[in-house]
Amino acid sequence: MDNRSSARALRERDRQDLTTGHITQKILLFAIPTILGNLFQQLYNVVDTLIVGNFAANSTECIAAVNSSFPIMMFFSSLFMGVSMGANIIVSQYKGAKDHENMEKAMTTTFTLSMLVGVIITVLGLCFAGPLLRLLGTPENIMDKSATYLRIVFIGTCGNIVYNGMNGLIRGLGDAKTPMYALIIAAILNIILDLVFVACFHWDVAGVAWATIIAHFASGLLLLWWQSKGVYGAKINFRNLKPDKKISGMILRLGLPAAIQNAAFASGMLVTQGFANRFGSNYIAANGIIMKVDGFAMMPMMGLQAAITTYVGQNIGAGDIKRTNDGIRSTCIMAVCFSIVLGFILYFFGKYLMAAFNVNQEALTMGVRGLQFLCFFYVFMAIQNVLGGALRGAGASTSSALVGVITTAVRLPLGYILAIMPLNRDCQAAVDAGLYATRELAEKAGVGMEHYFGMFQTFGFGMVLGLCVLLPIYIWGNWRSKGITDKAKAAAGRGPRPAE
Numbered sequence: 001m002d003n004r005s006s007a008r009a010l011r012e013r014d015r016q017d018l019t020t021g022h023i024t025q026k027i028l029l030f031a032i033p034t035i036l037g038n039l040f041q042q043l044y045n046v047v048d049t050l051i052v053g054n055f056a057a058n059s060t061e062c063i064a065a066v067n068s069s070f071p072i073m074m075f076f077s078s079l080f081m082g083v084s085m086g087a088n089i090i091v092s093q094y095k096g097a098k099d100h101e102n103m104e105k106a107m108t109t110t111f112t113l114s115m116l117v118g119v120i121i122t123v124l125g126l127c128f129a130g131p132l133l134r135l136l137g138t139p140e141n142i143m144d145k146s147a148t149y150l151r152i153v154f155i156g157t158c159g160n161i162v163y164n165g166m167n168g169l170i171r172g173l174g175d176a177k178t179p180m181y182a183l184i185i186a187a188i189l190n191i192i193l194d195l196v197f198v199a200c201f202h203w204d205v206a207g208v209a210w211a212t213i214i215a216h217f218a219s220g221l222l223l224l225w226w227q228s229k230g231v232y233g234a235k236i237n238f239r240n241l242k243p244d245k246k247i248s249g250m251i252l253r254l255g256l257p258a259a260i261q262n263a264a265f266a267s268g269m270l271v272t273q274g275f276a277n278r279f280g281s282n283y284i285a286a287n288g289i290i291m292k293v294d295g296f297a298m299m300p301m302m303g304l305q306a307a308i309t310t311y312v313g314q315n316i317g318a319g320d321i322k323r324t325n326d327g328i329r330s331t332c333i334m335a336v337c338f339s340i341v342l343g344f345i346l347y348f349f350g351k352y353l354m355a356a357f358n359v360n361q362e363a364l365t366m367g368v369r370g371l372q373f374l375c376f377f378y379v380f381m382a383i384q385n386v387l388g389g390a391l392r393g394a395g396a397s398t399s400s401a402l403v404g405v406i407t408t409a410v411r412l413p414l415g416y417i418l419a420i421m422p423l424n425r426d427c428q429a430a431v432d433a434g435l436y437a438t439r440e441l442a443e444k445a446g447v448g449m450e451h452y453f454g455m456f457q458t459f460g461f462g463m464v465l466g467l468c469v470l471l472p473i474y475i476w477g478n479w480r481s482k483g484i485t486d487k488a489k490a491a492a493g494r495g496p497r498p499a500e
Contacts, residue, residue, distance in 0.1 A: 016174030016232075018311045019096050019318040024330045027307045030176045031334075035303030037180035040187035042295045047191050048208045049292055053358040055199040060359050064281040065145035065205050067288025071269035072132050073153060074262075076125050080117045080161050082259025083110065084168045086251035089395050090484065091172035092313025097485035102247070104234035107169055107227070109243040109251065111236050114165040118158035125154030136274045139281050149205040156213025162220030170223060172310055173232045178223065186219035250484060254397050261401035268408035272455070275415055278423060278443065279452040282360065286367035287455070289357050293371060296353075297346050300338040301382045304331050305389035312393030316483040319491030324480070328390045332383055339382035343375040350375075370456040377463040384467045387474045396479035403470045411462040418454030426451070 018026050049063055056062040087110035094103045129150040138146055153160075163186070167179045190211050197207025227235050276284055308331045315324040346353075351368045359367075384403075391400040426448030427439040436442040473479070483489060 016095075018174055018314045019320060019323070023323065023327050024334070027304070027311055027327060027331055028334070030174070030310065031300075031303040031307035033176035033180040034171065034306045035299050037176070037183040038299045038302055039296070040180075040183045042292070042299060043187050043191075046292045046295075047187075047194055048212065049289065049357055051194045051198050052204065052208055055202075056204045057202075060285050060363060061142050061281055062145060062205050063288055063357065063359065064139075064284040065142040066149055066208060067284055067291070068133070068136075068138050068142060068146050068273060068277065069150045069153070070288070070291075071136075071266060071273040072125075072129065072150060074269055075266035076121045076154075076157075077160075077262070077266070080114060080121065080164070081262045082255035082257075083113050083117055083251060084165055084255070085258035085392060085397065086253070086255025087165075088168045088172040088309065089254050089313055089392060089397065090247065090250055091169055092174075092310045092393060093317030093395070093483060093485050093488065095173050096314030096317030097487050099485065100233045103173075103232070104237060105244040106247050106251070107234060108237045108241060109247045110165065110169060112241045112243045113248065113251065114161050115158060118161040121161075122154055122157040125157065126151060129154060132270075136270060137277045139277060139284075142281055142284075145205045149209045152206060152209035153213060156209075156216065159213055159217030159220055162224065163216040164220075166220055166223035166227065170227060170232075171306055172313065173234075174310060174314065175232070176306070178226055182219040182222050185222065186215040189218055190215035254395055257397040257401035258392065261397075261404035264401075264405045264408045268412055271412050272415060272458075275420055276455060278420060279449055279455075280446075282363040283366055283449075283452045283455075285359050286363040286370065289354050289359065289363075289367050290370050290374070292357075293346065293350055293353050293367075294374065297339075297342040297375075297378060298381070298385075300342065301335050301378075301385045304335050304338070304382075305385040307331065308386055309389040309393040312390045313395075316394045316480070316488050316491075317485045319483070319485075319487035321480055321491055324390075324394070328386065331386045331390075335382035335386050336379055339378035343378040347372050347375040366452060369453065373453075373456050374460055377460045380463040380467045384463070384470055387467075387470050391470075391474065391477075391479050394479045395482035395484060396477065399473045399477055399479055400470075403466055403473070406469050407462050407466045410465055411458055414461060415455060415458040418457050419451050420454075422451040422454065423448040 018030065048066065052062045052066065053059040087106060090106045091103060091110075094100075094106060130147050133143060133146050133150070163182075167182070170179055193211035193214055194208060197203045197211055201207060203210070224236070228238075229235075276287055308328060311327050311331075312324055315321075315327065350371045351364075354364060354367045354371065388400045388403065391397070423443070424439065427436075427442040430436050430442040430447045431439055436445065436447070442448075483491070
């Protein structure tokens with residue numbers, strides 16, 4: 001029995017070590033559990049919407065309320081994602097270098113910093129949820145529901161951070177299976193609680209929010225318990241949670257660009273949500289459903305992105321530049337193949353998925369048009385995800401962040417030009433013709449609503465632009481010399497080669 005257990009442990013450690021073995025096979029073996037985990041994560045996001053759509057008193061308004069809150073949640077989450085991304089880079093590189101002492105310091109430091117950020121986000125979120133919704137022009141018919149949903153989600157911020165933070169750390173260590181199991185448990189628990197809180201208790205959006213944060217907290221505790229068993233050769237030291245100063249500095253240095261990128265993206269989403277709110281609750285609901293359906297299409301690409309981030313981190317940490325390059329090329333090919341197949345499927349069959357959400361016909365029509373348009377841009381997003389993940393894994397998070405900032409800076413004025421300006425023009429024309437007293441009344445009456453499609457055109461353009469900015473950075477940038485370990489520095493010519 002002991003021999004069998006030892007053999008299993010050796011096989012598991014070999015699977016988590018991405019610095020040896022067949023490249024494509026190792027990346028796929030890491031990506032597949034990640035994709036399945038993302039599938040279940042997306043599943044319980046979709047189940048939230050499905051249950052609200054079929055059991056809430058006013059389904060379209062409830063769906064719109066949840067979706068209008070998402071950009072605000074993303075903005076505050078960006079504060080934490082910087083810590084998470086910096087930790088993922090450091091842990092994966094120390095894993096590749098077989099430096100278990102610094103792995104444990106990085107894990108402990110990450111947990112402490114994450115909880116500190118979680119408290120800050122909770123306080124800020126509870127204070128500013130309502131004012132931010134008003135600032136974005138959230139329609140009055142969904143304002144109360146949106147505020148209720150947001151405040152409950154912010155109450156559960158620390159649980160959400162434990163859940164996401166442990167996911168990132170464990171994947172950085174090369175283990176994609178355990179986070180998958182935790183996500184499956186979270187999805188099942190979330191579905192059960194959704195049915196109880198919404199279908200039985202009729203809590204509507206409040207029920208969805210409580211179900212989500214309870215599921216996150218439960219799966220986060222499961223991952224904390226698992227790493228505490230010492231199965232990775234390192235674990236969080238709960239007896240001494242004082243952050244290591246050197247590693248804290250590296251986490252913040254590597255994570256700050258990612259935080260800026262996420263903050264820029266989230267800020268862009270806040271402005272974009274303000275644009276979307278101009279087109280009413282039907283468009284908000286339609287766009288939210290697209291994000292759910294589109295999320296399924298993006299899962300293989302996101303799984304490959306997570307795999308290449310860890311893969312590059314470990315191989316850069318081990319000082320193996322050639323294997324790093326070979327893995328990136330292989331992952332790009334896989335991502336392109338997935339994106340073409342999934343784009344084809346969603347173009348022809350996506351309307352049936354969208355119909356399951358039980359929104360009204362106008363929202364459904366908007367959603368189908370947008371989805372069929374965006375399918376043509378999946379290839380650009382697939383390659384961008386892989387290359388961006390590779391740069392982050394290498395430690396070149398500034399280069400990756402630059403892409404997000406530039407894309408957001410261009411996409412926002414474009415959205416205004418393609419969608420909001422035509423809407424304003426048509427409403428003003430209706431006022432000038434004497435049909436309405438003010439532009440606001442014309443807008444409420446539905447004048448110019450057909451210009452919502454400019455929002456989808458903006459999203460498609462952003463995918464193309466992101467790849468155009470990222471590709472030169474990948475080809476000619478110095479990202480291969482950003483490793484933090486002694487082996488990485490030696491391979492880049494920045495230091496003596498350490499003794500093996």
